[in-house]
Amino acid sequence: MNILLVYPKYPDTFWSFKHALKFISKKALHPPLGLLTVAGMLPEAWEKKLVDMNITNLETKDLQWADYVFLSAMAVQKASVREIISRCSDAGVRIVAGGPLFTAAHEDFPEVDHLVLNEAENTFPSFLDDLAAGNAGHLYTSDEFPSLDKTPIPLWKLLDMKRYVSMNVQYSRGCPFSCEFCDITTLYGRKTRTKTVSQVLDELESLYSIGWRGGVFFVDDNFIGNKKELKEDVLPAIIGWMKRRKYPFDFATEASINLADDDDLIRLMIRAGFESVFVGIETPDEKVLQECNKFQNTNRDLVACVQKIQKFGLNVRGGFIVGFDNDSPETFDRQIDFVQKSRIITAMVGMLNAPRGSRLYERLAKEGRLTKDISGDNTDFSTNIIPIMGYEKLVEGYRKIINGIYSPNSYYERVKAFLQEYKPLEKRKRHFDFRSILQRVRYLGAPFKTMIVLGIKDNARRYYWKLLFWSLFRRPRLLPQAITYSIYGFHFRKVFENHL
Numbered sequence: 239m240n241i242l243l244v245y246p247k248y249p250d251t252f253w254s255f256k257h258a259l260k261f262i263s264k265k266a267l268h269p270p271l272g273l274l275t276v277a278g279m280l281p282e283a284w285e286k287k288l289v290d291m292n293i294t295n296l297e298t299k300d301l302q303w304a305d306y307v308f309l310s311a312m313a314v315q316k317a318s319v320r321e322i323i324s325r326c327s328d329a330g331v332r333i334v335a336g337g338p339l340f341t342a343a344h345e346d347f348p349e350v351d352h353l354v355l356n357e358a359e360n361t362f363p364s365f366l367d368d369l370a371a372g373n374a375g376h377l378y379t380s381d382e383f384p385s386l387d388k389t390p391i392p393l394w395k396l397l398d399m400k401r402y403v404s405m406n407v408q409y410s411r412g413c414p415f416s417c418e419f420c421d422i423t424t425l426y427g428r429k430t431r432t433k434t435v436s437q438v439l440d441e442l443e444s445l446y447s448i449g450w451r452g453g454v455f456f457v458d459d460n461f462i463g464n465k466k467e468l469k470e471d472v473l474p475a476i477i478g479w480m481k482r483r484k485y486p487f488d489f490a491t492e493a494s495i496n497l498a499d500d501d502d503l504i505r506l507m508i509r510a511g512f513e514s515v516f517v518g519i520e521t522p523d524e525k526v527l528q529e530c531n532k533f534q535n536t537n538r539d540l541v542a543c544v545q546k547i548q549k550f551g552l553n554v555r556g557g558f559i560v561g562f563d564n565d566s567p568e569t570f571d572r573q574i575d576f577v578q579k580s581r582i583i584t585a586m587v588g589m590l591n592a593p594r595g596s597r598l599y600e601r602l603a604k605e606g607r608l609t610k611d612i613s614g615d616n617t618d619f620s621t622n623i624i625p626i627m628g629y630e631k632l633v634e635g636y637r638k639i640i641n642g643i644y645s646p647n648s649y650y651e652r653v654k655a656f657l658q659e660y661k662p663l664e665k666r667k668r669h670f671d672f673r674s675i676l677q678r679v680r681y682l683g684a685p686f687k688t689m690i691v692l693g694i695k696d697n698a699r700r701y702y703w704k705l706l707f708w709s710l711f712r713r714p715r716l717l718p719q720a721i722t723y724s725i726y727g728f729h730f731r732k733v734f735e736n737h738l
Contacts (some may be wrong), residue, residue: 245270246318257729278390288396293389300486303331310337314614319555424595430463456491498543514553560588570635574642581656617737646698
């Protein structure tokens with residue numbers, strides 16, 4: 239069999255970092271981990287090819303070569319999915335589809351030949367057996383949450399790795415919390431299921447052995463869902479592996495705010511090589527947090543929690559939402575004020591949506607307050623909810639927040655405040671073999687591109703030069719971060735100008 243694995247294109251959003259990637263000659267942040275993992279489950283004798291449409295085009299010759307197209311996607315990729323399905327239909331090639339988009343809304347895609355939903359460890363073997371027997375069915379589902387101890391190492395050899403900023407791995411699935419607007423517990427359950435320590439180390443070793451050096455993102459929805467196992471087994475093992483391999487990777491992940499309650503866990507993560515963590519803040523309003531059942535964020539000083547994590551040396555990226563029932567006209571100013579005070583540089587703000595499978599979707603469906611399906615795009619003023627405050631007021635407030643946190647004055651002020659307080663650990667001594675040197679050489683052009691684009695062409699150039707010289711003379715060790723955050727700010731402003 240010839241299997242073509244196709245990953246749809248992302249639109250230009252805050253999450254895409256499209257305008258930032260150009261500075262370092264990259265095409266995408268991360269490769270499609272789900273498809274690469276599924277590729278590892280396919281028979282070894284089958285021919286496999288990956289087309290990530292964020293990296294390269296899907297050519298007609300690719301479709302002509304394929305016996306089957308395997309397709310995985312999230313909601314934000316829906317427009318690209320429709321295009322791929324149409325092209326497959328025209329080419330007469332059969333489609334096998336799975337992933338979050340199809341699991342949540344498979345009935346929207348009747349033209350797909352085979353829908354292999356939920357987690358592949360449960361449903362994919364049955365499909366392969368039926369395919370080998372010549373009677374593959376249309377729909378494969380499962381209500382069970384599988385063990386991850388047999389999940390294969392992703393098939394990295396399918397990648398053109400130099401086109402990506404970071405690789406990604408997965409340690410766990412599931413989240414112990416139950417936020418009303420989130421569908422993660424529906425997809426993966428509330429019990430945190432984990433890979434074994436040897437699996438985690440094998441995946442890191444596999445990346446190392448094929449020459450990857452740099453960023454590795456743990457895609458877990460809540461990396462600290464099982465703190466005991468992390469602290470006693472996983473992180474100590476990663477620390478040992480990183481030391482033996484001369485610290486080839488910089489890690490990032492996602493975690494809940496209660497990370498701030500565990501100093502030992504934070505220290506272990508930093509020793510293991512973690513440099514940043516995405517945290518769902520959502521809102522500083524206690525009443526709204528209770529409304530959406532995000533109790534892990536209540537009864538605490540959220541600004542202090544963020545600042546504590548950052549003072550340890552972990553850069554916090556924050557997620558924020560507006561459009562809750564208890565939001566008021568003051569909400570938008572409070573969000574801006576929180577972002578500035580907490581020094582969260584990468585603050586992702588979106589309008590509230592109710593994904594299928596979430597308890598919010600079920601509640602609003604009963605109330606008759608759902609309008610359409612979600613787009614997953616945080617730049618198109620899209621919500622499938624009829625907001626209490628009214629749609630126009632919500633859009634106006636959302637635009638106010640984005641402008642308030644990403645206007646040059648506010649953004650550069652926040653970056654400088656963060657760098658003034660940031661005290662990262664001493665850098666570990668890296669082993670610079672030939673492959674790691676080549677990987678780093680590709681980044682050398684970024685400062686020069688930055689000087690031209692941000693220092694000369696950009697309307698915010700005076701803020702850029704002010705930060706650059708301040709960092710050069712006051713915090714020279716943090717000059718690379720100052721340049722990186724300047725590039726981030728450029729991307730955020732471009733998205734705001736182009737879409738909002």
